[in-house]
Amino acid sequence: MTCETATPPLLQVRNLSLRHLSASGPITILQNVSFELGRGEIVGIIGESGAGKSTLGNAVLGLLAPEFQRTSGSIELDGRPIDPMGGDGDAIWGRRISAIFQDHTASLDPLMSVGAQVQETILAIDASVPRQEARARAVALLARVGIPQPERRYGNYPHQFSGGQRQRAVIAIALAGSPDIIIADEPTSALDATVQKQILKLLRTLVDDTGISIVLVTHDMGVVSEITDRVLVMRKGRVVEQDRTAVILDAPANNYTRSLLAAVPRLRLSATAGKGQANGNASISTNVGEGNTMLLVAKSVSKTFVRQGFVWNSSRNKAIFALRDVSIKLPRGTITGIVGESGSGKTTLGRIIAGLDRAPAGSVTIDGTQFDVSKNGRRSGLLSRVQMIFQDPAVSLNPRMSVGETLRESIRFGASLHPKEGPADAATMMDRLGLARSLIDRHPHQLSGGQKQRICIARALLAKPQIIIADEPTSALDVSVQAEIIQLLKDSITTQHMTMVFISHDLAVVQQLCSSLYIFKDGQVEDFGSSDFVFSQSKNPYTRALIDARPSRFTC
Amino acid sequence: MKTEILRALKKRPYGQVLTVPMIVLATYILLALAAPVIAPQNPYDPLQIYGWEASSSPGTPGSGGYLYLLGTDGLGRDILSTILYGLRISLVVSITSAAIAALIGLTAGVSAAYFGSWVDSAIMRLVDLQLSLPTILVALIAIVTLGPGIDRIILALIIAQWATYARLVRSVALSETNKSYMDAARLMRLPTSRIIFRHLLPNSIAPAVTLIPIEIGHAVALEATLSFLGLGVPIDKPSLGSAVANGFQYLLTGQYWTSLFPGLALFGLIASINFVGEDVRRHLDPRSRPV
Structure with missing residues (x-):
């Protein structure tokens, strides 16, 4: 059957090289990238930021900006070349190849009902479809992607959908033209772990049922391990390795692939012997009132946001609980994790403890001193006892101050509460955190994300706080940098016997770092205990659901 | 800020740093600075004015030993000299008022954003009040209540302009x-003044800085309008606007030069400031930068 083997693959990218023409000269973005996509296949493209993975996706979609220039190679659909600059227009776009992007909120028009947006896409692709039929098809598509009661939800607007449902609607729109290929660029990165799992499952089902093919662009090994058939590992515009997913995960040939895999934090479900902390819940609850072992005790902290109605229906003002009666304790010299999905109140609690936000009810006691959290930070006296490390290092440093100025400010003002310990030295601190001293005169825009986050850690440590709160300090960073930052935090906290709160959505990281943890859900503490207890023995259904949402490949 | 402007200038397409409006504007400023040296006559000094040579047409030789290149006005003042000296007044008034208005507006806007609650409400309601009245009306009210004089004009222009800066800066500072x-600065327990002036202001200032040249252009026009209406600078020290107004009544008698030449000079000045301002805005505004 020679004619069978001669059939071209659905999508073939051959030796594609692209460069970006910028003011400072052309920069090579992709270099000799080749891959094939067969029918009914999911190919994952994984790489860290700047690897060129999104550019590759955009090239297949014909979405490249005019500043890009193809220097070699081709993209072929069914053996026919297509133009990465979008020259083929509507013949390909939407009908043969469509897309799902990361930001489900920006992908939908907020002023148009979700159903109408699906219907509009159907009509845009085939104007001869009668409106009624287009509507019926739209309802069917919404049902297809798993939106319950699609007929009733048809007229709802994007804000009435949850994040996961919005992403489902975006998938429905992508399916509207019955394309052969969907390019999914980080389709689940903006979603909570439990929802991410469901969306990935949906994509896999679509592929298995309809024979559609997906190119999945992601930075997350977990996502790749869950649903892809084959994987391309990209680095700095080149494909360093491509193979079947199982091979990449079990026997990677390339060093870079190995380092990427090694950097993924793994969750251990069996209690590690020797630590002897499995008494979990009991050990924490018996400690009530023991002020000397607990550095911080927060009692019954509540905070509400008021959703205001208009002037004429102010009676409809709705109070939404951000935190409801939350109590936590931080044992001295340990790292305590707070885990939860977005909107669970974990960051709100962190900001209240730090004195940045007020809470109308509850109390916070640090080292035996009680603070009035209903007052503003400056008046409550909490400020500067607690320092924070924030999620996004890009906005955590004053862009107009050099590294040295930032660190010296922290020594001069932040550490003023503890004059007896003598001034710390910015340069020594930089040495300790693995930052070259030559960086001291740089400004934030001249630093990498990982360097910026190290500076933030240095700034927090130099202020000599009693407690450090790290709020998702690694989620804006690449995986390989994440691991370094986690290790650094762990080392600097334990060597200095400091107390830290680590806020995260990532169970594996929390397990690596924290001796005990709290799991938050909808503004309440859902589960708590020592790490070993929660991960190996907790029966709480929500805790189990969070653990199950993790890619099984990275759980052991 | 300085390095940013330099970088923006270097980034110009085709490596071009100077544009025609920039050259024109620079020439205007040089002429204004050099006015006492290069002007044939000091139009503010009655001893240098020959009253009998009033309303001479352009090119008439004067008793001072120089040509009236652009003619004289109804009082016998050399138009060219009036323009050169008027330029000084127009520029001083507009630049001073724009700079002070920016200073007040920036401080007010940043404070409103930082303190929030009643401080914000108080400042912003004042801004709303200010912006709901036409600028010329605000300036008119100010002049009428304060009386004439160059310092009063400057004050009136400041009152008319600060609100624009305040509103713009507040929105940037809020984000x-x-x-x-x-948050990190608050956690350090920095003094409020340090947080505002070291952290918040430098990072909120960029859009307002791009507004300054454009507002200087407005100020020149506004001052000219006020002077034209007779509410501006004193008649014996004409700015460009009052020079136009002085000749206005003679226009119908065919003495076009008394109004036309100061008018052209004013037009060129405002146009070049606006073009340069637009250029500066485009290069400093990150949103208009190519990605």
Whole structure:
């Protein structure tokens, strides 16, 4: 059957090289990238930021900006070349190849009902479809992607959908033209772990049922391990390795692939012997009132946001609980994790403890001193006892101050509460955190994300706080940098016997770092205990659901 | 700020740093600075004015030993000299008022954003009040209540302009206040003044800086309008606007030069400031930068 083997693959990218023409000269973005996509296949493209993975996706979609220039190679659909600059227009776009992007909120028009947006896409692709039929098809598509009661939800607007449902609607729109290929660029990165799992499952089902093919662009090994058939590992515009997913995960040939895999934090479900902390819940609850072992005790902290109605229906003002009666304790010299999905109140609690936000009810006691959290930070006296490390290092440093100025400010003002310990030295601190001293005169825009986050850690440590709160300090960073930052935090906290709160959505990281943890859900503490207890023995259904949402490949 | 402007200038397409409007504007400023040296006559000094040579047409030789290149006005003042000296007044008035208005507006806007609650409400309601009245009306009210004089004009222009800066800066500062580095600054227990002037202001200032040249252009026009209406600078020290107004009544008698030449000079000045301002805005505004 020679004619069978001669059939071209659905999508073939051959030796594609692209460069970006910028003011400072052309920069090579992709270099000799080749891959094939067969029918009914999911190919994952994984790489860290700047690897060129999104550019590759955009090239297949014909979405490249005019500043890009193809220097070699081709993209072929069914053996026919297509133009990465979008020259083929509507013949390909939407009908043969469509897309799902990361930001489900920006992908939908907020002023148009979700159903109408699906219907509009159907009509845009085939104007001869009668409106009624287009509507019926739209309802069917919404049902297809798993939106319950699609007929009733048809007229709802994007804000009435949850994040996961919005992403489902975006998938429905992508399916509207019955394309052969969907390019999914980080389709689940903006979603909570439990929802991410469901969306990935949906994509896999679509592929298995309809024979559609997906190119999945992601930075997350977990996502790749869950649903892809084959994987391309990209680095700095080149494909360093491509193979079947199982091979990449079990026997990677390339060093870079190995380092990427090694950097993924793994969750251990069996209690590690020797630590002897499995008494979990009991050990924490018996400690009530023991002020000397607990550095911080927060009692019954509540905070509400008021959703205001208009002037004429102010009676409809709705109070939404951000935190409801939350109590936590931080044992001295340990790292305590707070885990939860977005909107669970974990960051709100962190900001209240730090004195940045007020809470109308509850109390916070640090080292035996009680603070009035209903007052503003400056008046409550909490400020500067607690320092924070924030999620996004890009906005955590004053862009107009050099590294040295930032660190010296922290020594001069932040550490003023503890004059007896003598001034710390910015340069020594930089040495300790693995930052070259030559960086001291740089400004934030001249630093990498990982360097910026190290500076933030240095700034927090130099202020000599009693407690450090790290709020998702690694989620804006690449995986390989994440691991370094986690290790650094762990080392600097334990060597200095400091107390830290680590806020995260990532169970594996929390397990690596924290001796005990709290799991938050909808503004309440859902589960708590020592790490070993929660991960190996907790029966709480929500805790189990969070653990199950993790890619099984990275759980052991 | 300085390095940013330099970088923006270097980034110009085709490596071009100077544009025609920039050259024109620079020439205007040089002429204004050099006015006492290069002007044939000091139009403010009655001893140098020959009253009998009033309303001479352009090119008439004067008793001072120089040509009236652009003619004389109804009082016998050399138009060219009037323009050169008027330029000084127009520029001083507009630049001073724009700079002071920016200073007040920036401080007010940043404070409103940082303190929030009643401080914000008080400042912003004042801004609303100010912006709901036409600028010329605000300036008119100010002049009428304060009386004439160059310093009063400057004051009137400041009152008319500060609100624009305040509103712009407040919106930028509001989004900056929510960034983590501001939280970090609060956690350090920095003095409020340090947080505002070291952290918040430098990061909120860029859009307002791009507004300054454009507002200087407005100020020149506004001052000219006020002077034209007779509410501006004193008649014996004409700015460009009052020079136009002085000749206005003679226009119908065919003495076009008394109004036309100061008018052209004014037009060129405002146009070049606006073009340069637009250029500066385009290069400093990150949103208009190519990605």
